[in-house]
Amino acid sequence: MSTASTPILGIILAVVVMVPPEAIAQDQQKCASLQPVAGASGYKLRPGDVRCEGFYQSPVSGARVELFSLTSGALNYDLQSDQVLYVTSPDVSDLDAGKARTVSVQARALPLEKYYRMDAAVFSGSSLAWPMSAVLTPERLAPDAIGVVAWVEQDGKLIFVPVAVSPTKPRPVTELVAAVFRSSVDLNQFQWRVRPKGSTAQALEWISLGASGSSLRAGRPLRFSFELTKGFTVLEIAARAVNSDNWQTPTFAIFRP
């Protein structure tokens, strides 16, 4: 090695030593621009498997129906005994979406005015270890109080990928999918239907949630489950707020390898 290159290598080494590991991790997972609450539960980059997690200040949002959870099977863990949750992504390499083939994962708290969020990225076909001691256990966020969604982006469109969330050890994804929606306003109608994309079968009937004539209260989780065939599936939602003629009709592309 020439003597001239030694100082340059020294500078590079010094820079590498000076850059904190959080900065390197942050490079891989950028936290969302949220205003975190003060204290240990505030939304920030967490140690361990790279993720941003915590509570944040309320942002302004409109009246809408949102997809809160789309997982392979329902969430199930025990706040007393479980230590770590594993988020397992199916192998989505067939999608050829993105260079890194990473799946974005987001968890949020279901109750209105409880602004908790966890953002992470997991490699296709692998698992993310999500320690419960950071926020979930101290803040008593039970399985029925949070939702988890995962997606990949393809040509500017989101394709949802149901992930398996399990305590103790990673669990493979199955065809049974649990979906949870939440509306920020009272609804008098909420209907859904799923169909394989491009299927030539007859149009499916809509399935209603809630008893006819009664309204669905704002913030109440709207839960249903369905079986997911391989390939692309279209999930359609039709919701109408109380005292409104306008329909919200979000549609979601879902992929199962």
Place this chain on the structure above:
Amino acid sequence: MKVSDRLENKLVQARRAVANSAAQKALDGLPFQDELAQLERYDKLIKLLPSSDRRNLRAASIIAGLCVFFAGLAWAWHIPSAHVSVTATTRVVNFRLADPLHFSGSWQLDEDTGLSLANLSELTLPPEFTPQAFKGGASFEVMQGQVAVSELRLAAGGALTIFREDPTLHILALGAPLQGQVQLFGDISAAAGSMDETAIPTSAHFTNVPGVVSFFKDGTKYDLAARIDLKPKNNIVLRNIKVDMLSLALDESGTGEFASGIEAGTVTVGESGEKVDLTYEDQLHIGAFTGVVKEFLIAPDLLRISFEGRAPEVSVGSAGFKRNLVPTWLAYFYYQPHPSFFWGAVVFLWSALWSVRELLFK
């Protein structure tokens, strides 16, 4: 240089040499009466020489010339960019997004050929029509039925052109991914197709829940713009759209000649307070604009836009008769809200610099 000027310079130099010599002798404790007498003689001679009026005049002329030059420069030289605020009713609005644009709601359209979509990358129809998705140059047209646009998303960097040809409104999107959704109600008669599939008329009935048409355009820059032609029945208002290009003109013929869409309006330049009324087809050119569309009303027979921001080029008028609205530096200083403070600061700085000069060079 005149002879008297040269003599005066020589006398001043000789006087300075004698003064130095006298000072040195005084410091060494030697007598210096001879030098003092010599200095008095020099002073008398300098006073007796004719005054150099011409030199003073020349200096004054140079300073006056410089003043005229700088004043002319300030009069002719425009400030780098101006704050411009425009409110106008127009036939055409053309802007490029600095941030994503998202419309969500229910924009009701006319029931008679109210909607036509073209040049789309992907189109998904309700399964009541067909479960097949159309790809590549996909198009959709509603011939009859109740239709509403429920969602439009255009990513940052996308260029949006909206122009009116009563009763139809045309929307063109290019340069970034566009996603949208249309809701269909009741009896619908429509046709859909793509580059590979000829458009086939079809009909369906949506009883309780609206049918949903989803469309997507990848927004490749070298591709044709996604086109939405519609006949709105009600108004929508878009607010606080960040843009980095805006124009109220359109190259309708594709020949590079832009026709103004302005019907009426006003332009206000912040720095000068100048307010210019715009009349029918006035050419308003705002080059390299960055700012915010504060309010954009899209009504069945009206487009009204209100925006403000900064631009280095703002002009009104047709080619050859353009009037530059960016203020000159002179106008800029003249229209400052506290001119006395500015000139006070100038005088203070000049005094400070002059004091420093006196301290160092006297």
